[in-house]
Amino acid sequence: MLQGLGQKPWHIFYKLCFQHPLSVRSCRPCQRWQIHGSHRNSFYWFQSCRLPFQVTTQSNFSSTTGSWKDESSTSGPDKSGTSVSAGKAAATSQTKADGTGAASPVGLSPAETIQVKVRAVLKKRDYGSKYTQNNFITAVRAMNEFCLKPSDLEQLRKIRRRSPHDDTEAFTVFLRSDIEAKAMEVWGSQEALVRERKLRKEVEKEYKENLFRNQKLLKEYKDFLGNTKPRSGKRTAFLQGPGKVVMVAICINGLNFFFKILAWVYTGSASMFSEAIHSLADTCNQALLALGISQSVRNPDAGHPYGFSNMRYIASLISGVGIFMMGAGLSWYHGIMGLIQPHPIESLLWAYCILAGSLVSEGATLLVAVNEIRKSARLRGISFYEYVMQSRDPSTNVVLLEDAAAVLGVILAGGCMGLTSLTGNPYYDSIGSLGVGTLLGVVSAFLIYTNTEALLGRSIQPEQAQKLTELLENDPAVRAIHDVKATDIGLSKIRFKAEVDFDGRVVTRSYLEKQDIEQILQEIQQVKTPEDLENFMLKHGENIIDTLGAEVDRLEKELKQRNPEVRHVDLEIL
Numbered sequence: 001m002l003q004g005l006g007q008k009p010w011h012i013f014y015k016l017c018f019q020h021p022l023s024v025r026s027c028r029p030c031q032r033w034q035i036h037g038s039h040r041n042s043f044y045w046f047q048s049c050r051l052p053f054q055v056t057t058q059s060n061f062s063s064t065t066g067s068w069k070d071e072s073s074t075s076g077p078d079k080s081g082t083s084v085s086a087g088k089a090a091a092t093s094q095t096k097a098d099g100t101g102a103a104s105p106v107g108l109s110p111a112e113t114i115q116v117k118v119r120a121v122l123k124k125r126d127y128g129s130k131y132t133q134n135n136f137i138t139a140v141r142a143m144n145e146f147c148l149k150p151s152d153l154e155q156l157r158k159i160r161r162r163s164p165h166d167d168t169e170a171f172t173v174f175l176r177s178d179i180e181a182k183a184m185e186v187w188g189s190q191e192a193l194v195r196e197r198k199l200r201k202e203v204e205k206e207y208k209e210n211l212f213r214n215q216k217l218l219k220e221y222k223d224f225l226g227n228t229k230p231r232s233g234k235r236t237a238f239l240q241g242p243g244k245v246v247m248v249a250i251c252i253n254g255l256n257f258f259f260k261i262l263a264w265v266y267t268g269s270a271s272m273f274s275e276a277i278h279s280l281a282d283t284c285n286q287a288l289l290a291l292g293i294s295q296s297v298r299n300p301d302a303g304h305p306y307g308f309s310n311m312r313y314i315a316s317l318i319s320g321v322g323i324f325m326m327g328a329g330l331s332w333y334h335g336i337m338g339l340i341q342p343h344p345i346e347s348l349l350w351a352y353c354i355l356a357g358s359l360v361s362e363g364a365t366l367l368v369a370v371n372e373i374r375k376s377a378r379l380r381g382i383s384f385y386e387y388v389m390q391s392r393d394p395s396t397n398v399v400l401l402e403d404a405a406a407v408l409g410v411i412l413a414g415g416c417m418g419l420t421s422l423t424g425n426p427y428y429d430s431i432g433s434l435g436v437g438t439l440l441g442v443v444s445a446f447l448i449y450t451n452t453e454a455l456l457g458r459s460i461q462p463e464q465a466q467k468l469t470e471l472l473e474n475d476p477a478v479r480a481i482h483d484v485k486a487t488d489i490g491l492s493k494i495r496f497k498a499e500v501d502f503d504g505r506v507v508t509r510s511y512l513e514k515q516d517i518e519q520i521l522q523e524i525q526q527v528k529t530p531e532d533l534e535n536f537m538l539k540h541g542e543n544i545i546d547t548l549g550a551e552v553d554r555l556e557k558e559l560k561q562r563n564p565e566v567r568h569v570d571l572e573i574l
Contacts, residue, residue, distance in 0.1 A: 281327035285319035316394035320447030331437030338430030
């Protein structure tokens with residue numbers, strides 16, 4: 001009756017259902033499952049055509065009638081591993097149960113047996129929009145947010161977790177559900193807890209007000225009796241490096257301003273007035289730089305977690321604006337007024353002497369700034385030009401450019417005054433004033449541009465970013481690096497961010513290397529139900545996630561150790 005016994009099971013199923021003489025339209029499925037042998041095999045019946053089909057499943061089945069039948073196989077499997085005798089018995093019992101009186105179907109050959117794999121799916125849990133039962137909370141948060149005391153936390157479950165800080169390896173946390181339950185036990189109700197929070201906030205506010213008042217009184221006391229504390233780091237910042245350069249420039253430019261203003265009063269020269277204004281602008285701007293340096297060495301606080309290093313760029317930016325407004329603006333104004341209303345110039349002998357002394361002093365300050373930049377550029381392995389253009393040290397850059405402009409301005413002013421002395425034409429002197437103003441305008445524009453770029457957070461050099469990326473890609477736990485963002489946050493400090501595609505096999509192997517494999521094998525053998533499988537996966541899945549976090553910490557630490565300029569690393573798991 002049946003043909004194609006050597007064909008594939010699905011071909012046989014097609015012929016049985018659609019090409020058999022019995023019409024498939026007369027076939028209808030039975031109303032229950034019949035289980036035979038082990039719980040992995042079952043027969044599904046079409047009552048009209050009486051054709052049994054074996055279904056192989058990967059999970060337990062129960063009949064639609066609510067009963068469970070498990071008949072042990074009495075005969076061994078055939079060549080295909082299918083229990084044919086048990087299948088015959090189950091088919092016969094099903095035929096009798098139908099009451100149709102038809103003869104029992106004969107046993108099917110292995111080629112006529114259709115095997116279908118049914119996938120068991122774990123029921124999905126609905127956690128809702130807010131789920132905090134498994135959240136961890138530190139002891140500080142527990143005491144601040146839930147108004148608990150250290151003694152209240154002693155009896156709670158303590159969990160050791162990886163520390164997010166570099167200086168500690170692990171720290172103790174508590175389950176948020178335990179903390180909430182303990183808070184309800186201590187305060188009795190949520191309303192009482194809210195009242196206690198409000199009361200503590202009022203006490204904290206009063207404490208801060210008293211602290212501010214006490215600090216003010218302490219400052220007045222120090223001003224009256226003198227400060228006996230040891231010298232702070234702010235003062236030592238002016239004894240070396242950029243601070244030393246700025247203090248030298250302040251002293252020299254202050255003296256230059258004093259002598260130049262006297263020369264202008266004596267001669268009335270527009271060029272000398274421009275030089276006096278130039279020295280005054282330099283002195284004020286360098287005093288502003290000194291303030292920026294003193295603020296930049298402050299330690300980070302809660303309001304400024306990345307510190308105050310950008311204060312140097314802010315001071316340099318304001319300095320550039322000051323040079324443009326005070327230096328360039330007044331020089332242009334005085335030069336234009338000299339062209340509109342020229343007046344005779346007195347003897348320029350004293351002016352020449354003061355300009356010569358200014359050239360020597362400004363040149364000395366310029367040499368100090370140049371030597372400091374050369375030394376810093378050599379330490380970072382870059383050229384002098386790159387160091388200046390990238391504004392690695394804004395304070396020294398300002399001194400360098402201001403003193404370079406001062407030297408050029410002195411030469412320009414002296415040359416124009418010499419032409420005026422030779423020709424007697426005061427217009428040359430006014431042109432010299434305009435030239436000095438233009439020179440100051442160029443310097444101020446450069447300072448404004450470079451410091452604005454630094455404050456905006458510009459990218460580091462592509463070669464340096466590629467070096468950091470290759471360091472991560474060479475690690476066996478990393479497959480690829482994407483979306484790299486490396487920015488200069490000031491004073492050659494780098495913030496590095498990247499999306500990391502981790503190799504899950506390497507991370508899992510790293511976890512297994514630290515485990516007892518025999519114990520894991522025993523746990524696997526004890527898995528019999530979906531619940532056992534879920535518990536096994538949850539236990540080791542959480543541990544593997546912790547291992548992945550440890551890998552992220554390791555990569556960040558290595559990146560900082562091999563590249564000291566990298567201060568902040570943010571690796572995100574892709």
